[in-house]
Amino acid sequence: xxxxxxxxxxxxxxxxxxxxxxxxxxxxxxxxxxxxxxxxxxxxxxxxxxxxxxxxxxxxxxxxxxxxxxxxxxxxxxxxxxxxxxxxxxxxxxxxxxxxxxxxxxxxxxxxxxxxxxxxxxxxxxxxxxxxxxxxxxxxxxxxxxxxxxxxxxxxxxxxxxxxxxxxxxxxxxxxxxxxxxxxxxxxxxxxxxxxxxxxxxxxxxxxxxxxxxxxxxxxxxxxxxxxxxxxxxxxxxxxxxxxxxxxxxxxxxxxxxxxxxxxxxxxxxxxxxxxxxxxxxxxxxxxxxxxxxxxxxxxxxxxxxxxxxxxxxxxxxxxxxxxxxxxxxx
Amino acid sequence: xxxxxxxxxxxxxxxxxxxxxxxxxxxxxxxxxxxxxxxxxxxxxxxxxxxxxxxxxxxxxxxxxxxxxxxxxxxxxxxxxxxxxxxxxxxxxxxxxxxxxxxxxxxxxxxxxxxxxxxxxxxxxxxxxxxxxxxxxxxxxxxxxxxxxxxxxxxxxxxxxxxxxxxxxxxxxxxxxxxxxxxxxxxxxxxxxxxxxxxxxxxxxxxxxxxxxxxxxxxxxxxxxxxxxxxxxxxxxxxxxxxxxxxxxxxxxxxxxxxxxxxxxxxxxxxxxxxxxxxxxxxxxxxxxxxxxxxxxxxxxxxxxxxxxxxxxxxxxxxxxxxxxxxxxxx
DNA sequence: ATTGTGCCTGACAACGATGTCATGACTCAT
DNA sequence: ATGAGTCATGACATCGTTGTCAGGCACAAT
Numbered sequence: 001x002x003x004x005x006x007x008x009x010x011x012x013x014x015x016x017x018x019x020x021x022x023x024x025x026x027x028x029x030x031x032x033x034x035x036x037x038x039x040x041x042x043x044x045x046x047x048x049x050x051x052x053x054x055x056x057x058x059x060x061x062x063x064x065x066x067x068x069x070x071x072x073x074x075x076x077x078x079x080x081x082x083x084x085x086x087x088x089x090x091x092x093x094x095x096x097x098x099x100x101x102x103x104x105x106x107x108x109x110x111x112x113x114x115x116x117x118x119x120x121x122x123x124x125x126x127x128x129x130x131x132x133x134x135x136x137x138x139x140x141x142x143x144x145x146x147x148x149x150x151x152x153x154x155x156x157x158x159x160x161x162x163x164x165x166x167x168x169x170x171x172x173x174x175x176x177x178x179x180x181x182x183x184x185x186x187x188x189x190x191x192x193x194x195x196x197x198x199x200x201x202x203x204x205x206x207x208x209x210x211x212x213x214x215x216x217x218x219x220x221x222x223x224x225x226x227x228x229x230x231x232x233x234x235x236x237x238x239x240x241x242x243x244x245x246x247x248x249x250x251x252x253x254x255x256x257x258x259x260x261x262x263x264x265x266x267x268x269x270x271x272x273x274x275x276x277x278x279x280x281x282x283x284x285x286x287x288x289x290x291x292x293x294x295x296x297x298x299x300x301x302x303x304x305x306x307x308x309x310x311x312x313x314x315x316x317x318x319x320x321x322x323x324x325x326x327x328x329x330x331x
Numbered sequence: 332x333x334x335x336x337x338x339x340x341x342x343x344x345x346x347x348x349x350x351x352x353x354x355x356x357x358x359x360x361x362x363x364x365x366x367x368x369x370x371x372x373x374x375x376x377x378x379x380x381x382x383x384x385x386x387x388x389x390x391x392x393x394x395x396x397x398x399x400x401x402x403x404x405x406x407x408x409x410x411x412x413x414x415x416x417x418x419x420x421x422x423x424x425x426x427x428x429x430x431x432x433x434x435x436x437x438x439x440x441x442x443x444x445x446x447x448x449x450x451x452x453x454x455x456x457x458x459x460x461x462x463x464x465x466x467x468x469x470x471x472x473x474x475x476x477x478x479x480x481x482x483x484x485x486x487x488x489x490x491x492x493x494x495x496x497x498x499x500x501x502x503x504x505x506x507x508x509x510x511x512x513x514x515x516x517x518x519x520x521x522x523x524x525x526x527x528x529x530x531x532x533x534x535x536x537x538x539x540x541x542x543x544x545x546x547x548x549x550x551x552x553x554x555x556x557x558x559x560x561x562x563x564x565x566x567x568x569x570x571x572x573x574x575x576x577x578x579x580x581x582x583x584x585x586x587x588x589x590x591x592x593x594x595x596x597x598x599x600x601x602x603x604x605x606x607x608x609x610x611x612x613x614x615x616x617x618x619x620x621x622x623x624x625x626x627x628x629x630x631x632x633x634x635x636x637x638x639x640x641x642x643x644x645x646x647x648x649x650x651x652x653x654x655x656x657x658x659x660x661x662x
Numbered sequence: 663a664t665t666g667t668g669c670c671t672g673a674c675a676a677c678g679a680t681g682t683c684a685t686g687a688c689t690c691a692t
Numbered sequence: 693a694t695g696a697g698t699c700a701t702g703a704c705a706t707c708g709t710t711g712t713c714a715g716g717c718a719c720a721a722t
Contacts, residue, residue, distance in 0.1 A: 078400035
């Protein structure tokens, strides 16, 4: 900036005024400064600026996702980015990989970079460790799962309701022998989905203790094996609910292997590309990651703008999408 | 930092030393400072630090992708992140959306944040606008496509070779009537893939002028329509090569509608989830985004560490994956 | 007693910007 | 001509940190 000032023959403060579009600079000096800055290819240093600037904003936020390569996370990321880009806010994104220690380390890395806010998918057992920052009014929105040990904004899918919808859909198609295949129970959303599914069966008068529940499935292969085992039992289910994409894929593989794709009903939680191109099409409870991202961005911006209302949890409804696999009648 | 110093009863420079693990601090003061910093929940301000620090690194880089919600981009992002995380480098990620102006604006936004390096997917017709920064030794690696108007590092897939492999694979299975469905020709990779495909047919002695080429396809629907039209012609192709995921999906839909999935051969460029679960499985030329990301990270780190060798283009080989659709013989 | 050698330690300037405030030049009404 | 008001401008302190350097202390060697 000094060089620009020298070249334009003005004080550095005047350069600062021009670069920030502040009033009180005559048109002629403005042009002179602009010319000099272009000639030197000068660009304002945002970090240095926010050091002194009142409010001290860095116009950047931190985003913690299960993995940036996960399509669901990608959609959230994209929606957030779009909402924040309008305000010139850049996004630091990082992957957690189900590692609670990484969660803390990354939060710390973002804090050290003085982000204006944090959007995070909680992984660790408790998020109490960010209480100091939260109390200091660092804007913070949790997504996908509600945080534990801290009262903060959260944006989540109606997991239990969605799973219950799946259950009642299968019941309505005449199924009485249903099975639940789910992810690890440490994951809050997995627990919620199971609860919603089982409770709905209970409301319909089914002996829920007799409903096969297979949990702890975190990849395609374990889900495939669990489904094969279930379907090979004496009294196999006529309908399966899978609580997550990878589990759904595993079940699909098992059904295909057994040639049972058109005989056993399947409803999966989470939509996925080409679900409608499968044979049959896969009926799903779709989440709306783009709405989650958008809503999270809105909440975060509101907090950044000084909203001090009590934290709340915002629920984004899921949606049942009929494609065939969920409408197969019991055999 | 002042507060920590005051609480610990030391000078701020000593606090700085402790926080940066510099030598020359007695164990007793070190503990006192550490205690005070924890009590105050103090965290170093990286931005302020790098302002003064020699080398002036911010430990953050900028990453420009077609879209963070695109799975291919997501894989690259993830591989980059993993390689950079070891050095404590954080990643600003942003989506370009095929908008050349956005490319420039985002580069500018990252420069203003004084990133230590840039990894970018070029969209604009020329990347000459970053020459000033590149000359100033700002590390820069282009991915997926080679930049125009600037001599800089690039990491790309062997697009032409991959497409040629697809062509020779189909030829080997006896096809003589092949069609090419491709993306917009403004996109360098699309042109390369077409070139590789057509040239290979030429080498095999086919009259390439007779090979139907449909380009400018950028989404499923336009690809579907193009495929339908081709297949409804007097002399329909017995094999189709699609140059990109969305185009492949469109072709798959068209084939399904016509009940021709098992009659017309199909090879797609780019792998995708569940490709093996389709009926038949879809044969593809798979790219390796994770290798692209890893290699880009390595090049960037080398540049950051002062490597001044001449810029080069690194080619990541693609891979033919047989799944059935590409092995259908001509009818 | 003096000098030298390490080791800790803190005062101070500097990084690149912005907030505050004083200054000088004008204009305009009295 | 005078005082008030407006406008453009730059000097300077400051943001939170690190680089430089000098000072003080303890201990060993002379």
